[in-house]
Amino acid sequence: MLLGAGVVVLFPFFWMVSTSLKTLAEAVEFPPAIFSSDPQPGNYLTAWRAAPFGRYFLNTAFVAVSTSALSLAFSSLAAFAFARMRFPGRGPLFLMLIATLMVPFEVQMIPDFVLIRHIPLVGGNDIWGDGGKGLYDTYWAQIVPWAASPFAVFLLRQFFMSLPNDFYEAAQLDGAGRGRFFVSIALPLAVFFGLQRYFVRGLLAGSVKG
Numbered sequence: 001m002l003l004g005a006g007v008v009v010l011f012p013f014f015w016m017v018s019t020s021l022k023t024l025a026e027a028v029e030f031p032p033a034i035f036s037s038d039p040q041p042g043n044y045l046t047a048w049r050a051a052p053f054g055r056y057f058l059n060t061a062f063v064a065v066s067t068s069a070l071s072l073a074f075s076s077l078a079a080f081a082f083a084r085m086r087f088p089g090r091g092p093l094f095l096m097l098i099a100t101l102m103v104p105f106e107v108q109m110i111p112d113f114v115l116i117r118h119i120p121l122v123g124g125n126d127i128w129g130d131g132g133k134g135l136y137d138t139y140w141a142q143i144v145p146w147a148a149s150p151f152a153v154f155l156l157r158q159f160f161m162s163l164p165n166d167f168y169e170a171a172q173l174d175g176a177g178r179g180r181f182f183v184s185i186a187l188p189l190a191v192f193f194g195l196q197r198y199f200v201r202g203l204l205a206g207s208v209k210g
Helices: 002-020 024-028 042-050 053-084 090-102 105-117 140-146 150-162 165-173 178-209
Strands: none
Touching (some): 053 090, 053 140, 053 150, 090 150, 150 178
């Protein structure tokens, strides 16, 4: 049963590769042939030249790296504040933040577009957000809405809360404040344990497959 299910799942990928090697006549003929009688590997070169895919990949890499970096920076700061700082309304504010995870992306699309299009004093806009295009048609239109992640705030908050108070007290004895503790102790530990968990899972997965 598992073998049959695997064949069903993998067949669309096989069919995609098989069709990509066919001529146009073979691709549209009926009934379709499973294998091409005359494979055309040059189809890949033709497809690559059909559009500036190199630029597309560069755009994707820039947006992905920028979004991840900003999200980690802002999310880690917010998570540390929720985990280690005491301020009025901390609990309700965190609940409101987590509640945004239940809002579907489709609901956010139009408000995000309106905000990006009418940011005041950006992209030719006046102080009321009119007259220009804001961040529309720029990289930042795809980066700014995702510069902070409630899910990342939640995960990092849980980790920061798991750090023993002895670490913070020892840092205080050495004259470190909250900012120094965050930069020199909390954040490096989060990076270390995150990488450790990633590599351990990879090793375990490799050993299980072996």
